[in-house]
Amino acid sequence: MMKKSRRSFLKVAGIAAIGLGAAPAMTFAASDSHGAAQAVKGKNQEALSAHRWGMVIDTSKLNEEVAKNITEACHRNHNVPDFNHEVDEEKYPNTRPTNPKQEIKWIWEEHFNYAFPDMEDEFLVEKFKHLGFPVTCNHCKNAPCVQACPTQATFKREDGIVLMDFHRCIGCRFCMAACPYGARSFNFRDPRPFIAETVPEFPTRSKGVVEKCNLCAERLAKGQMPHCVEASEGAIVVGDLEDPESEVRVLLNENYSIRRKQSLGTEPSVYYVV
Amino acid sequence: MNKNLIIAGLAVFVIAVLSPFWFNLVTVTQAAPKPELLGKAKTEKKCVLDKYDMRANHMSLLDEWRVSVVRDADRMYTAANGHSFNMSLSTGENSCLGCHEDKEKFCDSCHTYASVSPYCWECHTNPKEIQ
Amino acid sequence: MLEIAIKGSRNYWLWIVLLLAVMGAGAITYIDQFTNGLMTTGMSRDVSWGFYIANFTFLVGVAAGGVMVVIPYYLHDYEKFHRITILGEFLAVAALVMCLLFIIVDLGQPTRMLNVLLYPSPKSMLFYDMLVLNGYLFLNIIIGWKVLEAERNQVEPPMWTKPLIYLSIPFAIGIHTVTAYLYCGLPGRGYWLTAVLAPRFLASAFAAGPAFLIILCYIIRKFTKFDPGWDAMQTLAKIVCWAIIANLFFFVCECFVVFYSGIPSHMAHLQYLLFGYHGYHALVPWMWSGFILMTLGAIFLIIPKLRNNKTLLPITCAMIFIGAWIDKGLGMISGGFVPSPLHHVTEYAPTGKEIMITLAVYATGFLVLTILYKLATTIKEEVRG
Numbered sequence A: 001m002m003k004k005s006r007r008s009f010l011k012v013a014g015i016a017a018i019g020l021g022a023a024p025a026m027t028f029a030a031s032d033s034h035g036a037a038q039a040v041k042g043k044n045q046e047a048l049s050a051h052r053w054g055m056v057i058d059t060s061k062l063n064e065e066v067a068k069n070i071t072e073a074c075h076r077n078h079n080v081p082d083f084n085h086e087v088d089e090e091k092y093p094n095t096r097p098t099n100p101k102q103e104i105k106w107i108w109e110e111h112f113n114y115a116f117p118d119m120e121d122e123f124l125v126e127k128f129k130h131l132g133f134p135v136t137c138n139h140c141k142n143a144p145c146v147q148a149c150p151t152q153a154t155f156k157r158e159d160g161i162v163l164m165d166f167h168r169c170i171g172c173r174f175c176m177a178a179c180p181y182g183a184r185s186f187n188f189r190d191p192r193p194f195i196a197e198t199v200p201e202f203p204t205r206s207k208g209v210v211e212k213c214n215l216c217a218e219r220l221a222k223g224q225m226p227h228c229v230e231a232s233e234g235a236i237v238v239g240d241l242e243d244p245e246s247e248v249r250v251l252l253n254e255n256y257s258i259r260r261k262q263s264l265g266t267e268p269s270v271y272y273v274v
Numbered sequence B: 001m002n003k004n005l006i007i008a009g010l011a012v013f014v015i016a017v018l019s020p021f022w023f024n025l026v027t028v029t030q031a032a033p034k035p036e037l038l039g040k041a042k043t044e045k046k047c048v049l050d051k052y053d054m055r056a057n058h059m060s061l062l063d064e065w066r067v068s069v070v071r072d073a074d075r076m077y078t079a080a081n082g083h084s085f086n087m088s089l090s091t092g093e094n095s096c097l098g099c100h101e102d103k104e105k106f107c108d109s110c111h112t113y114a115s116v117s118p119y120c121w122e123c124h125t126n127p128k129e130i131q
Numbered sequence C: 001m002l003e004i005a006i007k008g009s010r011n012y013w014l015w016i017v018l019l020l021a022v023m024g025a026g027a028i029t030y031i032d033q034f035t036n037g038l039m040t041t042g043m044s045r046d047v048s049w050g051f052y053i054a055n056f057t058f059l060v061g062v063a064a065g066g067v068m069v070v071i072p073y074y075l076h077d078y079e080k081f082h083r084i085t086i087l088g089e090f091l092a093v094a095a096l097v098m099c100l101l102f103i104i105v106d107l108g109q110p111t112r113m114l115n116v117l118l119y120p121s122p123k124s125m126l127f128y129d130m131l132v133l134n135g136y137l138f139l140n141i142i143i144g145w146k147v148l149e150a151e152r153n154q155v156e157p158p159m160w161t162k163p164l165i166y167l168s169i170p171f172a173i174g175i176h177t178v179t180a181y182l183y184c185g186l187p188g189r190g191y192w193l194t195a196v197l198a199p200r201f202l203a204s205a206f207a208a209g210p211a212f213l214i215i216l217c218y219i220i221r222k223f224t225k226f227d228p229g230w231d232a233m234q235t236l237a238k239i240v241c242w243a244i245i246a247n248l249f250f251f252v253c254e255c256f257v258v259f260y261s262g263i264p265s266h267m268a269h270l271q272y273l274l275f276g277y278h279g280y281h282a283l284v285p286w287m288w289s290g291f292i293l294m295t296l297g298a299i300f301l302i303i304p305k306l307r308n309n310k311t312l313l314p315i316t317c318a319m320i321f322i323g324a325w326i327d328k329g330l331g332m333i334s335g336g337f338v339p340s341p342l343h344h345v346t347e348y349a350p351t352g353k354e355i356m357i358t359l360a361v362y363a364t365g366f367l368v369l370t371i372l373y374k375l376a377t378t379i380k381e382e383v384r385g
Helices: A002-018 A023-031 A064-077 A144-148 A174-178 A227-231 A247-254 B002-017 B019-026 B039-044 B051-072 B103-114 C002-006 C010-036 C051-065 C067-076 C085-106 C125-152 C161-184 C197-223 C230-261 C264-274 C284-302 C312-337 C352-384
Strands: A040-042 A053-058 A108-110 A133-135 A154-156 A162-164 A236-240 A270-273 B076-078 B084-086
Touching: A053 A247, A064 A108, A064 A133, A064 A227, A144 A154, A144 A174, A227 A236, A236 A247, A247 A270, B002 B019, C002 C352, C010 C352, C051 C067, C051 C085, C051 C161, C051 C197, C051 C312, C051 C352, C067 C085, C067 C161, C067 C197, C067 C230, C085 C125, C085 C197, C085 C352, C125 C161, C125 C352, C161 C197, C197 C230, C197 C312, C197 C352, C230 C264, C230 C284, C230 C312, C264 C284, C264 C312, C284 C312
Parallel strands: A053 A270
Antiparallel strands: A040 B076, A053 A236, A108 A133, A154 A162, B076 B084
16 A cells, blocks of 8 residues: 555656646545555465566577477467467458458567577578577566657566556557567457457457567466466576576576677566577 | 527527437436346355445446556455455456356446446456357 | 638638548548558558658658748848748648647557556657647647737737747757657667757758748749748748758768668668668669659759749759658658568558548648638738738
């Protein structure tokens, strides 16, 4: 409760400073919690926590099948539409043809030259020439998308996860222009006709909002590891980057790793052990 | 000439402005449907707030919940009455729809009557509809 | 004053009806976009801004260009601009109306647009863009209206308009600077990531805005009894001349830095725009036409004989206006997204529906412009007569 009221106060003060006369009064009225004065909000007991969540991808454990399973597990469980899915004409009559350029993806494969365009090298080590590198949101420490968002619909959680608030997104796509990793997708249309099997544990999205990897925040809250970790057969490890004892830190200590476009200073939290 | 026109215009305006009343005069007004408590909701008898508070304020509560879950990562709500709930509209046993199993009879009947169409269901799924 | 706008010739009304028809057609197309989402556009995952934002960017420039008549008249007492200052201010109003409409039609969730006010985010450049665009719009409406009203009543404009006029000058620079900051602060987009972007935007704005104003002066001379004055138009032409040369100069600077340093993430975009990239070259003919138009235009304006030619001047201005539109509209936005941050190439072309909605936004702007110019010219005729 304490946190909540401080937040409200800062919000009100901020708005007042900008001088929107009516807004502070409205915010005051809205923050008056409805008879639930003693109600308490908290985390699930089993929730996993970290100072800064990060991901380490061990490229030696990757192969085509693993990479495919990773994408599959993530997309299926987050109700990410697949434009190749045949639409159920009965449920969704007159669905217009899709434009594959408007697809949505959270985690997918890229070849080295595309995943690391600033490290392009004609004499690249043979094993990387045909390997698919899983790429996704980097949950950057200095995330350009968070800075760009005009409504704070994209925001950085205290534990380092860069999240989308689909309720608040106005669909301006500033974050997509800001992201140096192409991690974001926009819902150019209603995704539902293209979801083969809707998973009830996660909402679908509406048209007109941006989406991306959420590091399975909904699973961490239940004490489970992200879907990609489970599907990766050990290739992906997720853990606390700030904890020197954590599995991710041990991996980073023992192996040389790279990050995507390090020179931009965004400080990605996704590491690739090479 | 002008005077007549103005008076006629005013009369039309008044009639038009009061049209909801005329509409109600010629149609039968139905009493608001009561949300039906079915299955688990009927036996449990422990909602987040008491019945009247819930009726009046569930939308604000849901709004508060979504901010808490999405932005603060707090997902567990211990209500003033001591019961704990999973702050979720539709996922899991301990969510709204987990207890109020029938969305049509619990949510939609009232919303349709009040002519409100919350956009929750554009994204959140009704587990029953999926099956 | 608005009553003036409902008294007009047959041609005036035909023009208004034409604009309303285009607006109507666009509104119907927009309903489709609103219900089905932006899938109706040619935009994609890789090119996530398209024709709407391109035209928005260009029109912010046209709006800012209005200041090129305000500064000489109000700061330097350049009397010859007395008659056209109001035209510059009203052009800015119409251009800003179009800008705001372009932003709205570009949103995926337009019904939530007030979230920008509800959750003000001072780290986002879009927040400041919203502030300066709306600020400049209201400043111009108030100033233009009050000054015109005073002229009609043949009194001095109220004292309090003076500070507002001075304030509108930094606002004009501000709208285009902040619009450039939208793009040039993004770390992963090599084409935009250059400090010369804001100056380049301003240069092309100070060319395109006044060039359009000259064309409008010709139209006004043809259709009304009000004469904006040949001398004023000549001065404007000189402003256009130096601004377009500055724009071309900035572009050359950009090309030098990019190609001489040879950093791939910066170079790839210009390669795509000017020569094609990995076999993709949809924009190459456009870009070269744009630069040829702007260069020829600059040459025509430097040579006094050609600049003074009353038949050539509007053509020169049209060339510069179209050239600047290609440079800043078409190339600037698409060029920034191609190739993508992962160096994939996804090309962009607007769809018919996108173009229809764009035309309707332009029609709305022209409707506003027509009505405002109708007021201004009629009142100026009255006063002089």
